Amino acid sequence: MPLLEVRDLTVEFPTRRGVLRALDRISFTIEAGEVLGVVGESGAGKSLTGVAIVGLLERPGRIAGGEVLLDGLRIDNLPAEKLRRIRGRRIGMIFQDPLTTLNPLYTIGRQLTETMQTHLGLPDAEARRRALGWLDRVGIPAAAQRIDAYPHEFSGGQRQRVVIALALCAEPALVIADEPTTALDVSIQAQIITLLKELTRDHGTAVMLITHDMGVIAETADRVAVMYAGRVAEIGPVADVIRHAAHPYTEGLMASIPSLEHRVERLRQIDGSMPRLDAVPSGCRFHPRCPRAFARCANEQPDLLAAGATSAACWLHAHG
Ligand code: SF4
Secondary structure, eight states, X not given: OOSEEEEEEEEEEEETTXXXXXXXXXXXXXOTTOEEEEEOOTTSSHHHHHHHHTXXXXXXXXXXXXXXXXXXXXXXXXXXXHHHXXXXXXXXXXXXXXXXXXXXXXXXXXXXXXXXXXXXXXXXXXXXXXXXXXXXXXXXXXXXXXXXXXXXXXXXXXXXXXXXXXXXXXXXXXXXXXXXXXXXXXXXXXXXXXXXXXXXXXXXXXXXXXXXXXXXXXXXXXXXXXXXXXXXXXXXXXXXXXXXXXXHHHHHHHTTOOOSTTOOSSOOOOSSOOOOGGGOOSSSTTGGGOTTOOHHHHHOOOOOEEETTEEEOOGGGOOO
16 A cells, blocks of 8 residues: 555635636555655646645645545545644655744754654653754754754754754654755755655655756656646656656656756756646647647547556557
8 A cells, every 4th residue: 555645636726717726636656665756847736736735725725626545544634633643743844945844932952852752752861862863864063052043043054954854853654845955055955865765765754755856856766746737747767757758748858857967957948838727728738838749639638648667648648
């Protein structure tokens, strides 16, 4: 049984001019010990998928269909309080903005130890010992001297590392990390990525790694889901998606992977731009930009179809 199973997840935003469908029947799984990368342009629905899984959609956004299962149990329909407890103990979250996660009034040592005491029931001294260990592992220099400092006494990059320690210290089964390393410099990025990989290997932690940086995915993930306009365009093992992309959108995206010598920050833009939510094209959402579109593409929306070692939502892979 996969650790996380997302089935046909649909998220809608009602507006005065009608209902916008921001996620349209998203499905994927993550096994224990696996890193699933989720990649796509901004606005494709990557972050929204993470937020919807943990039940933190901002109103008026709502889950309009589908299911989210953790260890085989549905969590999308739980009462808020129950879900909050699961978020703390079973799911660790690393969001882009550390200030939304850290409490400015408490020292970081207190935030770490309280988290571990709440979720792991550790005695004071042990919690403090582990808090120091976590600060060390995420690369906070002189952790023993900094543990009693407040969030504002750390630089932005260090705060992000504290957030990562906070998300991991309760030893969650699943970590959802949204651009966890984007604000960090390259050597710290590598350190955090190594840490996430160690966790998956040593503790069987599952990681959903959301990023626009295909280079980070290539180094870290086992499988990758490519999102486009609120849909999964392609999903499969990283090496296969990179070398034998089956969806024309993924092909364009992969042409943009930064080589180590010429690291570039952003994905290369494919001609045209992703449609706005209030102007989603009929049929395949990619058809107005697709160099290989044919008649069926404008009329019928493809679901994921087997395409070699990956699955792609593309009519080129329909047989019959
Ligand atoms: Fe292109 Fe058609 Fe495939 Fe969509 S379904 S990606 S338009 S070939």
